[in-house]
Amino acid sequence: MSPESTGQNEHYLSAFRRGFRTWRGNRPFWAGLFTILGGVPIAYFPYANMHLGNMTLAMSTTAGAGSLIIGVLLITLGLTMWFHSIVRVFAGVASILLALISIPVANIGGFLIGFLLSLIGGALSISWAPGSPKADEAGPAAGVPAEGTRDNLSFTKDERPAGIPEGALHGMGVPEQQPAKYDTTVEVDGGRHRAG
Template sequence: MLIAVPDAPRQGARAAFRGWRARRPFWGGLLLALGGGWILLTEKASLKVVMHIGMQGLAGYLLPTLMALLGLLILFNPSQRLFYSITGILVSLGTWLTSNLGGFFLGLLLGATGCCLAFGWLPDQEPRVSRRKRRKQPRSAVAAPAGADGAEGPA
């Protein structure tokens, strides 16, 4: 027998995604993965040419693939974001030499920006309150409470 609980809030897909996104450095990982994808798209050499050139040609495909992989790892394993973002910035800067000037600067900039965002993300930060909600709060709620300055309040 199935029992329905009327008081339980029902989450939609959008609300569930927003909750998932709030618990990880989403924009940092996404930008890093997009930067790697962009650099891979700007590569024009076929795999036969890459194998003929050797290690330098292989690095042109290896580094952007690593960028995309690190971006996905930041998204799905945010506890290791510091290691992934430091590795990601080094790989992003390495694409300057190996992959068409970092995907004509765009992939390099996307990767570097994503790494900086992922590195600076704080997991225990309280969510921001929108300006609209701050305006609706009365001024007394915004002011410091009575016992906040260190003095003892009435017992």
């Protein structure tokens, strides 16, 4: 087996795929992708020339700079959704507003392609929320009793933590137990005597 074999690269590819899947799951990946893909036609079409045989059709408008700005902002918002997902709601609202503005400014929103993609990306960004751990994995913390075992918190007055006045825990539903009473009398030579 030579060191150039393809079997060794499978480990790196699977590790990359696992890492990418984890990275993608921790952010609004599809929202950012749709927003970036929506910004490209909005920025591109006003500067593109379409050739129909010998005829050149220029799609540039008087608001070409506005189209470029909207497209670049949408691409930037898509990257923001990927790399700074804490502002995903702002980025989603901004991309929806820019998509709406692109209809009159940028060739009907990049011939509706860029408009629809940016609109979907903004909506996905607003609705995305980070996942929460499964109930199996999120057990009670160490040293903290599970819910429903409130009796584990009861203790006697002598065992009460320092700094907590007597009766303070009674209002919180934590019972204070009285210390056990022991019979302190001792039977010696047929008679009962009190010890101590």
